[in-house]
Amino acid sequence: MQEIPMTSKKQPQHPLDDLIRTDRIPHIWCPGCGIGTVFSACLAALKASGINLQKTVMVSGIGCSGRAAGYVKLDSFHTTHGRAIPFATGLKLANPELNLVVFSGDGDLFAIGGNHFIHAARRNMDMTVICVNNLNYGMTGGQVAATTPYMAKSTTTPAGNPELPFNLPLMAYACGATYVARWTMLHIRDLTDSITEALCKKGFSFIEALSPCPVNYGRRNKQKPLDMLKLYQEKAIIKNHADPSTLDIDFEKGIILGKFIDLDRPTFIEHYDKIYRPSRLQENVPELNS
């Protein structure tokens, strides 16, 4: 952890201030929104991980969570809707020394950007993907998403959602992610620890962070701002290594949280170097398990 400089005249610094573009504060996130908490967890994890932050890049897509790239004081890219992962893929392949953090929302990563998520996980592209899941499209005013629960109301499902949502950890696992975890923004220590672990881990890591959207989701589903947090507290079941097929979010029966997958397999770059660029291997000798 970095020491906090104690200056007598100035306002005391927040311990994460050196990772924030303070000249861009106040941020755009609404009162009661959980993205800031997930963002703080991410910043705390970046510090705790000990990775070289000068070589760390945050890439976001479009949406409320996508604004994170605009507040982090790292090299940061706010790309097009759904395309953070392929943009990050290009950065990683151009310079494998870079640590890639994709921070974006459920709509961005799993609807418009779903195809890229699937294939980056399949390739085991070395990056950490943090998905803030607030169950709807917040920035555009609360439309149905690929994560909206069955029968939940949104501006485009006014009588209830007729579709079933994705089980994100199952999808990540099925596609080949080597690290998969889910927490809520209320479980901040666990979330921070998971992000820290993921940042230090080679390969495609995925963390789902459930986060309330009281203004656009809660309001239409008879939830007061604290109701979702109460659900996170009362319905959370921490079950590490749970079978990913059992992880559908069910606010009545319970929401299973934990670290579900943590395994090792060679990354895209390791395979590519082994097959196409053996001269790089001689310089850099990564261990290949298969």
Added chain:
Amino acid sequence: MKPAVLTGEYFMTGDVACAEGALAAGCRFFGGYPITPATEIAERMAIRIPHVDGCFIQMEDEIGAMASVLGASWGGVKSMTATSGPGFSLMMENIGLGICTETPCVVVNVQRGGPSTGLPTHGAQGDMMQARWGSHGHYEIIAIAPSSPQEIFYLTITAFNLSEKYRLPVLIMTDEIIGHMSEKVIIPEAKLIKTVSRPKPKGRKDRFKPFAPGPNGVAPMPAAGEGYNLHITGLTHDEKGYPVMDVETQTEMMSRITEKIQRNLDDIIRTDSYLLEDAEIAVVSYGISARTSMAAVIEARKMGIKAGLLRLVTIWPFPEDQIRKLADRVKGFVTVEINLGQIHREVERCVGGKVPIFLVGHPGGTIIHPDRVVKMLKEAF
């Protein structure tokens, strides 16, 4: 490691020559997706780019391919992709991101008949206006049109050099006919090839502004990981790169991305001519159709018709001055292109009604026969 520049004489297709030109220009990342008739560029790059310590990846679609190319460019590497009509359509949004974030890269469109799936195995020049305006919003773009495999080799190097110098995606608008045509291609010695790389910033990193233009209107460009804490966004942004949602910032940003092209037209625009000095009728064409036109000009001259060819190498920014000057001294114009009048309208705009102008067009699927151009030259004037 093998040489990036394969000095020698070859019998090569346009697609392969394009890939070799890219490697000679210093391209070290290719993010692609297969599509006829551009696939051979990706296939050549898949073989060759690891030989020069570069990286090839076949992405899941053209949207991802274009995004990866932009990411790689910010990773500090010259990068490109190659596609055809349907893929070009899918790349449009991220081409706009490249323009807005002033990201150097090269996009090759080996044009085929459209619209939609169209004629995958047959050539056309129907995407010329899409190249100009295909991404949303107002912007300037650079697009160039090679006329042979030899020229695509050189113009791919030019495309990279322009993209690095002016920090924007540069489009190579070729077609199936040149892409699949085999001709002699001479690759010169590496030391004879001039390559340009983006200017790197100097001075204090904490005060650096990634969009503060230099003397030629272009800002120096660091890569990710170099300690600048860059913020790069497709939102309207100020010189620091920070999003600012107001009319003043929009106006300033638009000036930056348009004026860097408009102020450097003499450096960017390339045209070529044949028997144009004493010509009474100017034939204006580009790409494969310029070769049709040249054959027609030769034939017309034999008949005593004083025709000459203005070949547009740069299509965008459009060579307006060249056309306007010609309009003051010729009796008429003929444009030749494999579409139903795209560049024709631009020529018409610049001629401004001073002299008559006629189109020899084709809906796509084949080369235009020189006889059709000769017939027009004989009958229209």
